[in-house]
Amino acid sequence: MLELKHLPVSSFNENIAYIHRDCPVYKIDNIKTMTRIEIHGGSEPVYAFLQIVDSSKILRPDELGLNTEAFKQIGLPEGSKVSLTLTPPAPSLTSVRRKIAGNILSTEEYSAIIADISARRYSNMDIASFLVAAGSFITPGELLSLAEALRGDRIIDWGSEEIVADHYCLGDVPGNKADLILTAIVAAYGLPIPKTVSPSLNGSTSAADTMAMLAGIDLDVRSLKKQVQEKRGAIVNLEKLEIAPADKIITMVEQQNGLATLERSIASVLATKMAAGVTHLLIDIPVGPRTRVRSTQEAMRLRKLIEYVGDMMDINVDVVITDGSEPIGFGIGAALEARDVMKVLKNKEDAPEDLKEKSLFLAGRILEFDPKLRGGQGYVVARELLKSGKALDAMEQIIKAQGKAKEQMQLGHLTRDIVADTDGVVKKIDNAFISRLAVLCGSGQYPGAGVDLFRKTGDKVTAGDILYRIYSCNQNDFAFASTVLENGRSGFDIGK
Amino acid sequence: MLELKHLPVSSFNENIAYIHRDCPVYKIDNIKTMTRIEIHGGSEPVYAFLQIVDSSKILRPDELGLNTEAFKQIGLPEGSKVSLTLTPPAPSLTSVRRKIAGNILSTEEYSAIIADISARRYSNMDIASFLVAAGSFITPGELLSLAEALRGDRIIDWGSEEIVADHYCLGDVPGNKADLILTAIVAAYGLPIPKTVSPSLNGSTSAADTMAMLAGIDLDVRSLKKQVQEKRGAIVNLEKLEIAPADKIITMVEQQNGLATLERSIASVLATKMAAGVTHLLIDIPVGPRTRVRSTQEAMRLRKLIEYVGDMMDINVDVVITDGSEPIGFGIGAALEARDVMKVLKNKEDAPEDLKEKSLFLAGRILEFDPKLRGGQGYVVARELLKSGKALDAMEQIIKAQGKAKEQMQLGHLTRDIVADTDGVVKKIDNAFISRLAVLCGSGQYPGAGVDLFRKTGDKVTAGDILYRIYSCNQNDFAFASTVLENGRSGFDIGK
Numbered sequence: 001m002l003e004l005k006h007l008p009v010s011s012f013n014e015n016i017a018y019i020h021r022d023c024p025v026y027k028i029d030n031i032k033t034m035t036r037i038e039i040h041g042g043s044e045p046v047y048a049f050l051q052i053v054d055s056s057k058i059l060r061p062d063e064l065g066l067n068t069e070a071f072k073q074i075g076l077p078e079g080s081k082v083s084l085t086l087t088p089p090a091p092s093l094t095s096v097r098r099k100i101a102g103n104i105l106s107t108e109e110y111s112a113i114i115a116d117i118s119a120r121r122y123s124n125m126d127i128a129s130f131l132v133a134a135g136s137f138i139t140p141g142e143l144l145s146l147a148e149a150l151r152g153d154r155i156i157d158w159g160s161e162e163i164v165a166d167h168y169c170l171g172d173v174p175g176n177k178a179d180l181i182l183t184a185i186v187a188a189y190g191l192p193i194p195k196t197v198s199p200s201l202n203g204s205t206s207a208a209d210t211m212a213m214l215a216g217i218d219l220d221v222r223s224l225k226k227q228v229q230e231k232r233g234a235i236v237n238l239e240k241l242e243i244a245p246a247d248k249i250i251t252m253v254e255q256q257n258g259l260a261t262l263e264r265s266i267a268s269v270l271a272t273k274m275a276a277g278v279t280h281l282l283i284d285i286p287v288g289p290r291t292r293v294r295s296t297q298e299a300m301r302l303r304k305l306i307e308y309v310g311d312m313m314d315i316n317v318d319v320v321i322t323d324g325s326e327p328i329g330f331g332i333g334a335a336l337e338a339r340d341v342m343k344v345l346k347n348k349e350d351a352p353e354d355l356k357e358k359s360l361f362l363a364g365r366i367l368e369f370d371p372k373l374r375g376g377q378g379y380v381v382a383r384e385l386l387k388s389g390k391a392l393d394a395m396e397q398i399i400k401a402q403g404k405a406k407e408q409m410q411l412g413h414l415t416r417d418i419v420a421d422t423d424g425v426v427k428k429i430d431n432a433f434i435s436r437l438a439v440l441c442g443s444g445q446y447p448g449a450g451v452d453l454f455r456k457t458g459d460k461v462t463a464g465d466i467l468y469r470i471y472s473c474n475q476n477d478f479a480f481a482s483t484v485l486e487n488g489r490s491g492f493d494i495g496k
Numbered sequence: 497m498l499e500l501k502h503l504p505v506s507s508f509n510e511n512i513a514y515i516h517r518d519c520p521v522y523k524i525d526n527i528k529t530m531t532r533i534e535i536h537g538g539s540e541p542v543y544a545f546l547q548i549v550d551s552s553k554i555l556r557p558d559e560l561g562l563n564t565e566a567f568k569q570i571g572l573p574e575g576s577k578v579s580l581t582l583t584p585p586a587p588s589l590t591s592v593r594r595k596i597a598g599n600i601l602s603t604e605e606y607s608a609i610i611a612d613i614s615a616r617r618y619s620n621m622d623i624a625s626f627l628v629a630a631g632s633f634i635t636p637g638e639l640l641s642l643a644e645a646l647r648g649d650r651i652i653d654w655g656s657e658e659i660v661a662d663h664y665c666l667g668d669v670p671g672n673k674a675d676l677i678l679t680a681i682v683a684a685y686g687l688p689i690p691k692t693v694s695p696s697l698n699g700s701t702s703a704a705d706t707m708a709m710l711a712g713i714d715l716d717v718r719s720l721k722k723q724v725q726e727k728r729g730a731i732v733n734l735e736k737l738e739i740a741p742a743d744k745i746i747t748m749v750e751q752q753n754g755l756a757t758l759e760r761s762i763a764s765v766l767a768t769k770m771a772a773g774v775t776h777l778l779i780d781i782p783v784g785p786r787t788r789v790r791s792t793q794e795a796m797r798l799r800k801l802i803e804y805v806g807d808m809m810d811i812n813v814d815v816v817i818t819d820g821s822e823p824i825g826f827g828i829g830a831a832l833e834a835r836d837v838m839k840v841l842k843n844k845e846d847a848p849e850d851l852k853e854k855s856l857f858l859a860g861r862i863l864e865f866d867p868k869l870r871g872g873q874g875y876v877v878a879r880e881l882l883k884s885g886k887a888l889d890a891m892e893q894i895i896k897a898q899g900k901a902k903e904q905m906q907l908g909h910l911t912r913d914i915v916a917d918t919d920g921v922v923k924k925i926d927n928a929f930i931s932r933l934a935v936l937c938g939s940g941q942y943p944g945a946g947v948d949l950f951r952k953t954g955d956k957v958t959a960g961d962i963l964y965r966i967y968s969c970n971q972n973d974f975a976f977a978s979t980v981l982e983n984g985r986s987g988f989d990i991g992k
Binding site for chain 1: 632748754
């Protein structure tokens, strides 16, 4: 038996167990490679990967150290007596190898893989292997198996609600935060919409980052249910809800590796939305030369795939294919986007028209999930809810219920204006360029960083007009972003 | 600037950097996922993956901790001032993604991937992704690019030697340690043979484990060169030679994941043998129902592939396809195999005939690399060198030069005999069963554990005769192995 010790190290995914090289219980000389162990003593065995400590200052020979992830999982106080046994690689890794060899896996095999991932029996390496293998070839039937396995058994129960709505956008369009506006409209209408959003891990701004500018987003399932019952809407952090645990683990590996395939994203969104108890889901696939989906043909293929898997899983899905060729709204970056969102909700004259229209279109589609609404009326009703201020009211109630954000929205203090070098009309704005520029400004790390567009496609400009302004919160980011701009590129195509 | 500290943790592959959550230099709140950093202060930047420490007992806020792997690489004393910057994922990961998408990569792309792996810019996840992607489809041209990249630039120089020989066996046959015997024969003949072997990481016994029963195997390049110059032969641990560094890193990931493909093994063996300065290489492909290569057709495909890559890399390869259907020799496990090897070299009457014949056959093929030797004479010469005691003498000199093993060969104290339950003739021995049994006995961890065969295929047996004996060094392993035997299976097929 060893004495449990918490080594407060966060490793971002894996359970790590530390033992001293002179551990009297386990003979270290025999450890030549990453070793998988099972720790006994808690209510259930905890799986972890072994690392060797050579200093008694960090860990005594009679102690077993656990990193923060594993310590949380074992749920025992420090000093508890625990034992460890070597454990073979997760049995379902055989299926991963079968997938690598090009086989079609069964529903049972996907269940076993996902169960082992949830139990943290897969190393990040193992998960990456699975993702690459499944990413290179997966049948619609397999995708269904994967989505069902990811959903898991713990599904949020919305009681007597017949429709629980949500929306997901497959692929980033810079600036687009229609998510927040449509949630307010749908809630104002009275349909329950427990919108789940995820903090971005890849540098661009997510709806979670933007909402965090306005309100707290870390609710648990109980608070979420109470809020939606009372206010009809919520915009909350998926990470903090205890549902679909394997999906979170896999998503983190994907983000670290940039390995997300569209198929995996489809399985992930259907699984997590269903685990959140959503019955009616609108999926927006923006198509553009620099978005995740580049052609209408590809979007159509994905639509069919989503419809197939959705139907088989018994969730109502409505898939819309939209234009993702240019940024939507003026601001790119959490604070700027939150400003745009509130301008639209407040019916300000200088609110971005494209963001407003996109939000109304999507909200209208969701409203039409309601059988009581006459076909084609969704958009009109949505517009009325926005115009009358009811959507703003709904958002204010959501913000109040979730708790107003503590920090004030503050834009980065380092700014630079990029101006037109000629007269003309904006013909095109390069999505990818603007998006990358925002990341360089620090938008993924600092909410106040980003790009604010003063002109959009179709606007007339005179030489010297400001096209956009960049904001950074520190010199490093600002210098990086400036370098990109120094060579004369602006991402704007100005013609006659 | 932060103060360098060594956190003596061995993580078996990855460079890990630790910073305190309250680190004044880097804003931890913004770390949401695995973060790649570059550490400056040493002669070259060191890449590492960041983990967060929440206790000042382990690390002060103004310190940067490095695990043992990274600390070794940076080569600075503790307390040195270092700085860190965020670093993007290794640029060559773009090529990995291209490979995942099914593209054929260029020679330059393979070079870049391997260079980044050597520089430890790839996480284990990244390496696993690369292996799975390249494992599912790789062209002969790509395999050549991969092998060349893995070989690297540091090649052991054997001066005026025209022939430097070695041998490799693609796929384990339990008990087969012809490696050691053929090395002694070739050295006795006078051809230089710096045999590189790798400790097994997967539970079965490798030639390195067996040689370690007889002598030290951890030589550096200088000692290796001196020894081969004087004694003509050596059997040394590849891991300890500073050549082909990326191959070692990749191999460790493969072993942890069980992802090694035959193609990757071919690239690995050609690369490492060439880096060791080998000019003439014999590759043995055993074919059997339970070996890595299951059919002669598959073996032939691999032979052509090896010949193509070998020719393009300018190494002389001779590929032989042999029978791998049954164990070779009597013992399976390091100590038992070392005993068998010495029996053959000493021309003992009870030496295993199959091991002797296999060794002579392979040694003969290597001897025929010598242009002075008349075609077809290799086997005869090898037999003469063995019979005359010259091979034994060569082995004894090799052992003396490398340093006699400190510990005595000692077999496990827990034994059990498995006896024939009927009269008859041994028709077949199940390779896989015996191999797994040896692993369960503890052969991968304890040199004294294993299986000793008393009867081989073709032998007559009477009910009650001992078929084999198992040896374990601890109760746990012994109990495991016994369970497998309890249900009446012996792995022996006895017929009339």
